Amino acid sequence: MNLKEILELIDKVAERGIAAVEVEQAGTRLRIEGKLAPPQQVIHTSPAAPIVTGALPALPLPIPAAPPAAAPAPAAPPPEADSEAGLHIITSPIVGTFYRSPNPESEAYVSVGDHTSKGKVLCIIEAMKLMNEIESDVDGTVVKIYPQNGQPVEYGEKLFAVRP
Amino acid sequence: MISKILIANRGEIALRVILACKEMGIKTVAVHSEADRDALHVRYADEDVCIGPAVSRQSYLSISSIIAAAEITGADAIHPGYGFLAENAHFAEIAGECRLTFIGPSPEAIRMMGNKAQARETAKNAGVPILPGSDGPVKTFMDAQDVAREIGFPVILKASAGGGGRGMRICGNEGDLQSAFEAARSEAERAFGSADVYIEKYLERPRHIEIQVFGDTQGRVVALGERDCSIQRRHQKLIEESPSPAMTPEIRAQMNEAAVKLCQAVNYVNAGTIEFLFQDGRFYFMEMNTRIQVEHAVTEEVTGIDLVKEQIRVASGEPLSVPHGDFRLRGHAIEFRINAEDPRTFAPNPGKIREFHVPGGPGVRIDTAAYRDYVVPPHYDSLIAKLVVRGKDRAEAIARGRRALELFIVEGVKTSIPLHRAICDDPRFISGDFSTRFMESFSW
Numbered sequence: 001m002n003l004k005e006i007l008e009l010i011d012k013v014a015e016r017g018i019a020a021v022e023v024e025q026a027g028t029r030l031r032i033e034g035k036l037a038p039p040q041q042v043i044h045t046s047p048a049a050p051i052v053t054g055a056l057p058a059l060p061l062p063i064p065a066a067p068p069a070a071a072p073a074p075a076a077p078p079p080e081a082d083s084e085a086g087l088h089i090i091t092s093p094i095v096g097t098f099y100r101s102p103n104p105e106s107e108a109y110v111s112v113g114d115h116t117s118k119g120k121v122l123c124i125i126e127a128m129k130l131m132n133e134i135e136s137d138v139d140g141t142v143v144k145i146y147p148q149n150g151q152p153v154e155y156g157e158k159l160f161a162v163r164p
Numbered sequence: 165m166i167s168k169i170l171i172a173n174r175g176e177i178a179l180r181v182i183l184a185c186k187e188m189g190i191k192t193v194a195v196h197s198e199a200d201r202d203a204l205h206v207r208y209a210d211e212d213v214c215i216g217p218a219v220s221r222q223s224y225l226s227i228s229s230i231i232a233a234a235e236i237t238g239a240d241a242i243h244p245g246y247g248f249l250a251e252n253a254h255f256a257e258i259a260g261e262c263r264l265t266f267i268g269p270s271p272e273a274i275r276m277m278g279n280k281a282q283a284r285e286t287a288k289n290a291g292v293p294i295l296p297g298s299d300g301p302v303k304t305f306m307d308a309q310d311v312a313r314e315i316g317f318p319v320i321l322k323a324s325a326g327g328g329g330r331g332m333r334i335c336g337n338e339g340d341l342q343s344a345f346e347a348a349r350s351e352a353e354r355a356f357g358s359a360d361v362y363i364e365k366y367l368e369r370p371r372h373i374e375i376q377v378f379g380d381t382q383g384r385v386v387a388l389g390e391r392d393c394s395i396q397r398r399h400q401k402l403i404e405e406s407p408s409p410a411m412t413p414e415i416r417a418q419m420n421e422a423a424v425k426l427c428q429a430v431n432y433v434n435a436g437t438i439e440f441l442f443q444d445g446r447f448y449f450m451e452m453n454t455r456i457q458v459e460h461a462v463t464e465e466v467t468g469i470d471l472v473k474e475q476i477r478v479a480s481g482e483p484l485s486v487p488h489g490d491f492r493l494r495g496h497a498i499e500f501r502i503n504a505e506d507p508r509t510f511a512p513n514p515g516k517i518r519e520f521h522v523p524g525g526p527g528v529r530i531d532t533a534a535y536r537d538y539v540v541p542p543h544y545d546s547l548i549a550k551l552v553v554r555g556k557d558r559a560e561a562i563a564r565g566r567r568a569l570e571l572f573i574v575e576g577v578k579t580s581i582p583l584h585r586a587i588c589d590d591p592r593f594i595s596g597d598f599s600t601r602f603m604e605s606f607s608w
Contacts, residue, residue: 095215095232127232128262152236154214155229156198 001025088138090160096127098147098159108149110160114142122160125153140164166190166241166265166480170234171205172255173245174224176533176550177456178205181243184472193237195230197223199541204533211237218543224248227255231262241265241479247545250455251278267479269379269454273430277452281324281362287449290429292422295441295448297364308345308363312338315365321345323352324360331355332399334366367448369599370441372396373408374453375423376463378474379432380484387420388469388486389493391437391462395587397510397603402580403587404459405498406466409558409596410442419447426452435460435475443599458501458547461531465497465554495554496561500569500584502532502549504540507583514542518576523568527554527561540577548579558596562588583608 001023013021013034020033092098100108100123109121116122116136125132144161147153168191171178178194182205185192194209199218206212213233216223223229225248234242242259244250244267253274259266268274277283281300288294296315301324302308312319312335321344323331331352333344345361353359376388392408393401407416423438426449435456440447460471469486478484505512520536532549534540540548553568555561566588572581586608587593593602 095213095229095236097236128228128235130228152213155216155223156214 001028001030006030084161086163087143087161088140088164089158090122090134090136090138090162092125092153092155092157092159093134094125094127094132095155096125096132096153098149098151098153099124099126099131100145100149102131110142110145112142112145116140116142116162134159136160136162138162138164166476168193168210168237168239169241169243169267169476170195170230170237170239170264171209171243171245172224172230173243173248173250174200174203174205174533174544175547176531177245177247177458178203179208179533180531181245181472182208184470184476187470188473188476190476193233193239195224195233197543199543202538204535204538213237218541220248220543224544227252227258230255231258231264234259234264235262239264241267241476243267243475244455246455246458251453253278265479267434267475269432269434269436273432274454276430277436277454279324280322280326280451281360283452284362284449286429287426290425292426292449293447295364295367295450298362301360301362302345303360305342305345309338309341311363312341315363318366318368319363320366321348321361321363323348323356323358324362325356325358326352331361367441367443369601370443371408371410371598372401372439372450372600373411373419373442373447374437374439374457375419376457376460376471377423377427377432377436377438378471378478378484378486379427379434379436380478381433381481382483383431384484385424385427385432386484386486387423388463388467390416390419391459393459394598394600395593395602396600401459402501402603403498403584404462405496405558405561406462407493407496408442415445415447422447422449434478435471458550459499461529461550461552462497462499465529465552466493466495467491468494495556496558497552497554498558498561498565500551500553500565501547501580502551502572502574502584503546503580504548504577505546505580506578507580512542512546513578514540514546515577516540517548517574519573520575521571521573522549523551523571525564525568527564528552528568529554534574548574548577551584562594 010032013032018034022031109123110116117139118136120136121133122136123134125134140162142160143163146158169185170193171181182192192209194206194212195215196206197216197218215229215233216226242264249255251274253271256266256274257271284294298311318336321333331348333348335341335344348361349359352361371394373390373392375390379385390408391404391406393404395403437453437457439450441450464471516539517534520534522530529552530549534548551568553561553564555564569581569585592598
């Protein structure tokens, strides 16, 4: 990968508001992290190297002498933390596939702007052919729905932002 | 053909499977708990899925989360590693029902060998030597007394569903039998949900010698020689080696043959280990582990066979690649388990690794998922690295072990490295004449 391609990739990450992208090609590993909220700036995971998105040589195994690309501190706040101030975030309690409605024909349980209340079903997460209804644990207005309909979600992944 | 494997494990074994997949051109999916976001297996897998919180029961032991992770990533096979769900017949069964290839034996074989009393019965019927003892669980104290009198003291009580030394009691005389029986039962109940215990003759100075076996779907079973795992503490292995210093070609042939017979009796497919107690030239079946073992690398080093790749090939339906006919163990290999623990008290010592330097040079292999600044989480087992050394003979392997341990630097957490260094200098260890009770009298 040459410098031009890397720079193009950085632009794309910034443009699209992608959180992070990792590319591995012919022994070179490149990770670019973007900030979702403005200012749109490309940062490397290592706080010591703010702008550099260095092409790291593939680490030899099984002797990882250096910490692999300085893994981010687990407690680091997500880049969009500011925009979420005062919001209640509902995360996925299980791994599975996210569905906004009980079946493809019916309407979504909730849309952005809807009011929801404690105990009200917000979505379905399908795991092992089982439909698990995910309920709101707060009263408020839905201001953001993070995953797309039909998208796989991990444990702990953000599903909804609710303004109480 | 398998094209994408989900690894239902963590740590060095998850990484070991990823390495095998990389060599075979197979895609990998790592699953991880919230505590393992920065783990190497997550980093080096092609895809990764967070399956739950740190506590194992809700992540690495959660069958539904792991199967769901396989579904959303389109994996077509699951490698269970060791520990966690590796010997859970129900998990293997569900994987099969979800059209996922389970890289391991059939649920039936896991179930049959997972119950110790049943495994013992199967071994007996297959003509494999077993220790004198009760045929199946002893339900009452009176039954226990009858069996113990017949086979003679000392005896050992073991949980039928057990492992790892829990639910185990050694009893030297009849006066102690009642309390030992009750203690073993309640411990078994607590640890495994079943109070069933059985009784065996207790050997005073046995060696722990196990045979690596491998079966394929064509019905071929091979035995790949022994590993001597006599250096243990609290029934947990510290050092394993192959060949065993106590072995002769005749006994090895007998043990290999017994192991193959037992596998054939349960139509065993994939990698497994048959553990024996060995004393005075005689061996007795102890139990079977229906999975890849921590210490599999020792066998890999003396046979030249990549056991993990072989597991994947066999799970795809291919025949074993092991050549027919006799093969010899080449050289000598020793594994030292490097745990994040106090080397004297064996208390686990999780925390941040501030310095991590691993040795190299001829005959040295390190399997690890640790790195500098890695935080050893408190939620899982304390194994952080396996140092495997190989030499043309045992003396050279020990010499390499000694110098590799000297150059193995881990700071920030206490490790078993100083203990291993001391063992390498111990005349009894060097002589090769020791039993599973070695650590009881070892002082340094």
